[in-house]
Amino acid sequence: MAATQPLLNRRLITDWLGIAPFAIFAIMFLIAPTVYLVSGAFLDPNGNLTLQNLIDLFQPNILAAYIISIKVSAASALGGAIIGFGLAAAISLGGLPSWLRSAVLTFCGVASNFAGVPLAFAFLSTLGRLGLVTIILRDVFGFNLYATGFNLLSFLGLTLTYMYFQIPLMVLIITPALDGLKREWSEAASVLGATTWQYWRMVVIPILWPSVFGTLLLLFANAFGAVATAVALTGSSLNIVPIVLFAQIRGDVLHNPNLGYAVAFGMVVITGISNFIYIWLRMRAERWQK
Amino acid sequence: MTAKKFWSWFAVFVAAFYFIVPLLATLEFSMRMRRGTYSFDAYRSVFADQRFVSTFSYSVVMALITIAIGALLIVPTAYWVRLRMPYLRPVVEFVTLLPLVVPAIVIIFGYLRLYNSSSWLPLTNTETGSNALLVFGFMTMSLPYMYRAVDTAMRTIDVAVLTEAAESLGASWPTILFRCIFPNVLTGVLSGAFITFAIAVGEFTMPSLLNRPAFGPYLALIGANKAYEPPALAMIAFAMTWVSIILINITTRLQKGAAGAR
Numbered sequence: 001m002a003a004t005q006p007l008l009n010r011r012l013i014t015d016w017l018g019i020a021p022f023a024i025f026a027i028m029f030l031i032a033p034t035v036y037l038v039s040g041a042f043l044d045p046n047g048n049l050t051l052q053n054l055i056d057l058f059q060p061n062i063l064a065a066y067i068i069s070i071k072v073s074a075a076s077a078l079g080g081a082i083i084g085f086g087l088a089a090a091i092s093l094g095g096l097p098s099w100l101r102s103a104v105l106t107f108c109g110v111a112s113n114f115a116g117v118p119l120a121f122a123f124l125s126t127l128g129r130l131g132l133v134t135i136i137l138r139d140v141f142g143f144n145l146y147a148t149g150f151n152l153l154s155f156l157g158l159t160l161t162y163m164y165f166q167i168p169l170m171v172l173i174i175t176p177a178l179d180g181l182k183r184e185w186s187e188a189a190s191v192l193g194a195t196t197w198q199y200w201r202m203v204v205i206p207i208l209w210p211s212v213f214g215t216l217l218l219l220f221a222n223a224f225g226a227v228a229t230a231v232a233l234t235g236s237s238l239n240i241v242p243i244v245l246f247a248q249i250r251g252d253v254l255h256n257p258n259l260g261y262a263v264a265f266g267m268v269v270i271t272g273i274s275n276f277i278y279i280w281l282r283m284r285a286e287r288w289q290k
Numbered sequence: 291m292t293a294k295k296f297w298s299w300f301a302v303f304v305a306a307f308y309f310i311v312p313l314l315a316t317l318e319f320s321m322r323m324r325r326g327t328y329s330f331d332a333y334r335s336v337f338a339d340q341r342f343v344s345t346f347s348y349s350v351v352m353a354l355i356t357i358a359i360g361a362l363l364i365v366p367t368a369y370w371v372r373l374r375m376p377y378l379r380p381v382v383e384f385v386t387l388l389p390l391v392v393p394a395i396v397i398i399f400g401y402l403r404l405y406n407s408s409s410w411l412p413l414t415n416t417e418t419g420s421n422a423l424l425v426f427g428f429m430t431m432s433l434p435y436m437y438r439a440v441d442t443a444m445r446t447i448d449v450a451v452l453t454e455a456a457e458s459l460g461a462s463w464p465t466i467l468f469r470c471i472f473p474n475v476l477t478g479v480l481s482g483a484f485i486t487f488a489i490a491v492g493e494f495t496m497p498s499l500l501n502r503p504a505f506g507p508y509l510a511l512i513g514a515n516k517a518y519e520p521p522a523l524a525m526i527a528f529a530m531t532w533v534s535i536i537l538i539n540i541t542t543r544l545q546k547g548a549a550g551a552r
Contacts, residue, residue: 014374015370015374015375018366018367018370018374018375019367019370019371019375019378019382021363021366021367022363022364022367022382025363025426025429026385028426029397029401029426029427029429029430030385030388030389030392030397030430030433031385031388032400032404033396033397033399033400033401033403033404034388034392034396034397034400036400036403036404037396037399037400037403040403083304083305083308086301086305087301087302087305089298089301090297090298090299090301090302091298091302093294093298094294094295094297094298094299094301095294095295095298096295096298096299096302100302104302104305106535106536106539107309109535109538109539110528110531110532110535111309113488113531113534113535114527114528114531116492116493116494116506116509117492117494117506117509117510117513117527118492118509118523118524118527118528119524120513121316121509121513121520121521121523121524122312122313122315122316122521122524122528123312124513124520124521125312125315125316125318125319125320125520125521125524126311126312126315126316130319131315131319132311132314132315132318132319133311133315163308164308164309164312167305167308167309221390221391224393225393225394225395227393227394227395227494227495228493228494228495228506228510231494231510232494232509232510232513242393242395245395245396245399246395246495246499249395249398249399249402249499250499260399264395264396264399267393267395267396268391268392268393268396271391271392271393272391272392275387275390275391276391279387
């Protein structure tokens with residue numbers, strides 16, 4: 001016994017040495033920075049514990065930024081999820097030729113990664129004041145888009161732009177779930193006399209809702225954390241959370257570093273909650289995809 | 291049945307309209323530079339800009355360094371966890387998913403507070419230090435994809451048997467890692483590498499806040515100052531995304547083929 005004890009310890013030490021580089025990396029460049037900001041959100045400039053920073057988040061301009069961010073993220077997630085589901089259902093269940101299916105999936109892979117600054121450029125060329133669609137609407141249909149109060153640098157414009165990467169992401173995540181619907185289930189349902197609507201309501205929706213709802217939350221978090229598109233599209237004219245935080249990091253525009261930490265903390269809380277529910281729902285959904 | 295087909299085609303056409311119109315508009319806009327006629331002048335102007343070449347190659351080099359260091363960190367870790375510490379897997383997986391929870395802008399904010407000039411490790415003071423921070427930032431962002439890709443590839447090989455076989459033939463630990471494990475998970479490393487590349491080359495937030503001369507901030511700068519070059523750059527970026535997605539698809543197909551052959 002006395003002889004095996006040190007041997008065991010040596011094994012334990014090599015075990016932990018093997019994982020040490022990763023642990024050090026994760027602590028230094030992922031966990032410590034996050035913990036630093038989160039704890040900073042609960043401190044005042046003198047280092048005393050306080051909830052004042054979180055209360056200050058509710059001052060009008062920051063609250064407004066959170067509200068418009070949440071609205072844009074929710075609208076683009078919802079729109080992306082509905083249209084993406086329609087498209088995924090079309091290529092998965094619609095009996096379309098298989099080349100079309102793989103073409104759509106490949107394109108979705110590209111478009112879901114086509115975000116950031118270039119996406120903003122693309123939409124400025126499309127729906128900006130001199131964009132192709134704006135000009136065609138004006139010259140061919142005599143419809144002045146900008147006279148209706150439309151602006152690309154607004155809630156509607158940002159939502160339309162975000163949907164360009166939200167729809168493909170929905171298609172990519174939900175198509176495997178739709179493919180997982182076994183043909184036997186729909187056959188069994190129709191043998192038992194179910195209508196199409198009953199089959200969807202009693203079989204498909206109960207199986208798919210964790211995937212659909214989970215993906216909706218992922219899309220929401222995805223849009224909420226998007227910085228580059230918003231900055232490139234709107235400069236800093238639209239007051240959304242990532243832009244506020246970007247300006248705060250650049251040059252303390254809130255005049256209170258700890259309030260800046262609180263803004264970051266608020267972002268982590270919102271994306272964190274939606275991602276955790278997404279991961280949990282995904283584990284539930286995977287039971288049906290085996 | 292025909293109604294179903296009709297609605298399917300309808301959905302595909304509506305989606306195609308939404309996705310193709312902005313691309314056409316971008317292409318059209320990028321060719322308007324010469325008055326009254328379409329030309330590729332904007333593209334010529336983009337490629338002639340010295341900063342385009344320098345920022346793009348800077349981003350490519352940073353992405354390649356990220357991929358190299360990332361692979362050297364992730365592969366041994368995933369291997370070690372599978373071989374010796376399976377009880378740690380849930381923890382490691384949780385950590386690798388964290389970058390999806392914490393937005394990139396928050397992570398880089400933390401770096402700037404923890405490693406600024408007045409901190410215990412003033413990385414932002416020097417050029418090399420800032421570059422290192424950028425690489426670590428890219429590694430963090432690509433962690434969920436890289437780890438997943440490598441771990442999936444490792445699932446198809448029996449790590450324990452390979453290790454025992456190599457050990458009984460007298461192989462040292464470096465030999466086992468680099469001549470046994472790495473070649474077997476190469477497809478996983480490659481597909482993780484392409485995703486990392488796509489993330490790192492176009493990334494705007496991190497290099498911009500670290501004041502690095504990278505491609506993303508350059509794009510934003512051009513967007514604020516020029517008229518016809520931004521859509522040209524958008525088309526170039528779109529083409530590059532297309533290439534990396536095709537490469538990812540090829541490597542995943544190779545991976546699936548390798549898994550099926552087993």
